[in-house]
Amino acid sequence: PSEEYENLRRRVFSNTKEMWYFINHELTKLKKGDIKVEKLPEILDQIEHRKSFILSDQQKLPELDGYQDWRQQEAANVSDLVQKRLKYLQNPSNCRDARKVICNLNKGCGFGCQLHHIVYCLIFAYATERTLILNSKGWRYNTKGWEYVFYPISESCLTAYDDKVIQWPANYDPKVVSLPFIDSISQKPKFLPLAIPTDLAHRIVRFNGDPSSWWIGQMLKYVLKPKPAMQKAINETIAKMHFMRPIVGVHIRRTDKVGTEAAFHSIDEYMVHVRQYYDQLQLTQHVDVRRVYLASDDANVLGDARSKYPDYEFLGDPSIAKTAATHRRYTPVSLTGLLVDLHMLAMSDYIVCTFSSQVGRVAYEMMQTNRVDASDSFYSLDDIYYFGGQNAHNRRAIMNHTPRSNQEIAFQAGDLIGVAGNHWNGFGRGTNKRTNMNGLIPWYKTADHLVLYPFPEYKHANE
Numbered sequence: 001p002s003e004e005y006e007n008l009r010r011r012v013f014s015n016t017k018e019m020w021y022f023i024n025h026e027l028t029k030l031k032k033g034d035i036k037v038e039k040l041p042e043i044l045d046q047i048e049h050r051k052s053f054i055l056s057d058q059q060k061l062p063e064l065d066g067y068q069d070w071r072q073q074e075a076a077n078v079s080d081l082v083q084k085r086l087k088y089l090q091n092p093s094n095c096r097d098a099r100k101v102i103c104n105l106n107k108g109c110g111f112g113c114q115l116h117h118i119v120y121c122l123i124f125a126y127a128t129e130r131t132l133i134l135n136s137k138g139w140r141y142n143t144k145g146w147e148y149v150f151y152p153i154s155e156s157c158l159t160a161y162d163d164k165v166i167q168w169p170a171n172y173d174p175k176v177v178s179l180p181f182i183d184s185i186s187q188k189p190k191f192l193p194l195a196i197p198t199d200l201a202h203r204i205v206r207f208n209g210d211p212s213s214w215w216i217g218q219m220l221k222y223v224l225k226p227k228p229a230m231q232k233a234i235n236e237t238i239a240k241m242h243f244m245r246p247i248v249g250v251h252i253r254r255t256d257k258v259g260t261e262a263a264f265h266s267i268d269e270y271m272v273h274v275r276q277y278y279d280q281l282q283l284t285q286h287v288d289v290r291r292v293y294l295a296s297d298d299a300n301v302l303g304d305a306r307s308k309y310p311d312y313e314f315l316g317d318p319s320i321a322k323t324a325a326t327h328r329r330y331t332p333v334s335l336t337g338l339l340v341d342l343h344m345l346a347m348s349d350y351i352v353c354t355f356s357s358q359v360g361r362v363a364y365e366m367m368q369t370n371r372v373d374a375s376d377s378f379y380s381l382d383d384i385y386y387f388g389g390q391n392a393h394n395r396r397a398i399m400n401h402t403p404r405s406n407q408e409i410a411f412q413a414g415d416l417i418g419v420a421g422n423h424w425n426g427f428g429r430g431t432n433k434r435t436n437m438n439g440l441i442p443w444y445k446t447a448d449h450l451v452l453y454p455f456p457e458y459k460h461a462n463e
C-alpha cells in the first residue's frame with residue numbers, strides 16, 4: 001500500500017477517536033449545566049462535519065489501496081458472465097425441446113412491480129434451467145406486448161408451442177410450468193431473493209457491498225433493453241435536461257401510495273440528505289452547482305422544490321410527473337416518462353428515495369449495474385432494501401448484547417436475527433431466531449447475513 005493510503009487509514013482511526021472526545025466533552029458540559037440546550041444545534045453541526053470528514057476519508061481508501069482497477073475489471077467480468085449465462089439459457093439450441101417456465105406480465109400493478117415480477121421469473125428460470133417465456137399480450141403499458149417496447153428476452157425461443165402447461169409447484173417435473181405471483185407461493189424456494197449464486201458470491205462480495213441487489217440488477221440489465229423507437233424517445237427527453245454531474249437523484253413517491261403503503265414525506269426530509277451529500281462532497285472537490293434530478297408522480301413537487309430551495313438546480317420534467325399522477329398512469333406515454341426518470345435516477349451519483357416504492361428500488365438496482373458498487377450511494381427515508389416476496393432477511397450478531405431497556409432484545413454473537421427494518425437512529429427491529437424474542441437491536445452489533453444458493457453453473461455458456 002502507498003504512503004498516502006497508510007496515512008489516510010490512520011487519519012480515519014484518529015479522527016474517529018477525536019469525534020468521541022468531542023461528543024464526550026460537549027455532553028459532559030451539558031450534563032453539568034456548563035452549556036445550555038440552545039447550544040445543541042451548533043454542536044450537532046460540528047458532529048455532522050466531523051462525521052462527513054471521516055466518511056469522506058473512508059471513501060477515498062478503496063481508490064488508494066491499489067485494487068480499484070481490479071474491482072472495476074472484476075465487476076465487468078462477473079456481469080458479463082451473468083449476461084452470457086442468461087443469453088445461453090434464453091436461447092436454447094432447440095426451442096421446441098427446451099424446458100420452459102411461463103410468466104404472464106399481467107400482474108395488476110405498476111411498472112416497477114411488474115419488472116420485479118419478471119426478475120422473479122428469470123431467477124426461477126436460471127435456478128431451474130428453464131427458458132423463460134414472457135406472455136405480455138394485453139399488457140397495460142402497451143396492449144401489443146412487451147416486445148413492442150423492449151427487445152424480446154430471447155432471440156430464438158418465444159413460445160412454448162402447444163406443450164401442456166402445468167402450474168408450478170407440481171408433484172412431478174413437467175416440461176413446461178407456469179408460475180404464480182411471488183406473493184402467493186406457500187413454500188418459497190430457497191433460491192428466491194435475497195439469495196445469490198454460490199459460485200459467484202465470493203467474487204461479487206469483493207467488489208460490491210450489497211450483492212443481492214447487484215444480482216437483481218443483473219436480471220434487470222438483461223431484460224431492460226429499449227427498442228430503437230423507445231430509446232429515441234428517451235434520448236430526446238434526456239437531451240433537453242442538461243444532465244451534468246455531480247447530481248443527486250431524488251424520487252418522491254406520492255399520490256396513491258401515500259396513506260396506503262407508505263407515509264407522506266415532505267421535500268425537506270429528502271433535501272436534508274441531499275444537503276449532507278453535497279456538504280461532504282465539498283470537502284474534497286469544488287461544487288459549482290448543487291444539481292438535483294427530481295422524479296415524482298406528484299406534479300407539484302418540482303415547482304415546490306424550486307421555490308423552496310433556490311440554491312439548488314432542479315432538473316426534471318413536470319409533464320412526466322403529471323402523466324404519472326393522472327389516472328392514466330398505465331400508458332405508453334407514462335412508460336416513456338418513467339423510463340426517463342429511472343434512467344436519470346440510476347445515472348445520478350447518489351439517490352434519496354423511499355425503498356417502500358418499487359420505483360425507488362428499481363432505480364437503485366439499475367444503479368448497481370452502472371458502477372462497481374452503489375451500496376453506499378443512496379439514502380432511503382423508510383424501508384431498508386428488500387425484494388417483494390423475498391425469503392427471510394437476517395442479520396448475524398457479531399457480538400453479544402445485553403438489553404439496556406425493555407424494548408431491546410438480548411443476543412449472542414452468532415445469533416441470526418430476522419430484521420423488520422432500521423429506524424435510522426442506531427437501532428433496528430428484529431426477531432432473534434434462537435430465542436424468538438422481538439424488539440430493538442443496536443444495528444452496529446449485527447452484520448448482514450448473505451444467503452448463498454447453489455444455482456446451476458452454466459459451464460457450457462462460456463464456450
Ligand code: GDP
Pocket residue numbers: 109110111112113114251252253257295296297320321324329330334337338339341356357358359360
Ligand atoms: P410503487 O407503487 O411505488 O411501489 O411502484 P410501482 O412501479 O408498482 O407503481 C408505481 C407507478 O407509479 C409506476 O410504475 C409509475 O407508473 C408511477 N410512478 C411512480 N413514481 C414515479 C416517478 O418518479 N416518475 C414517473 N414517471 N412515474 C412514477
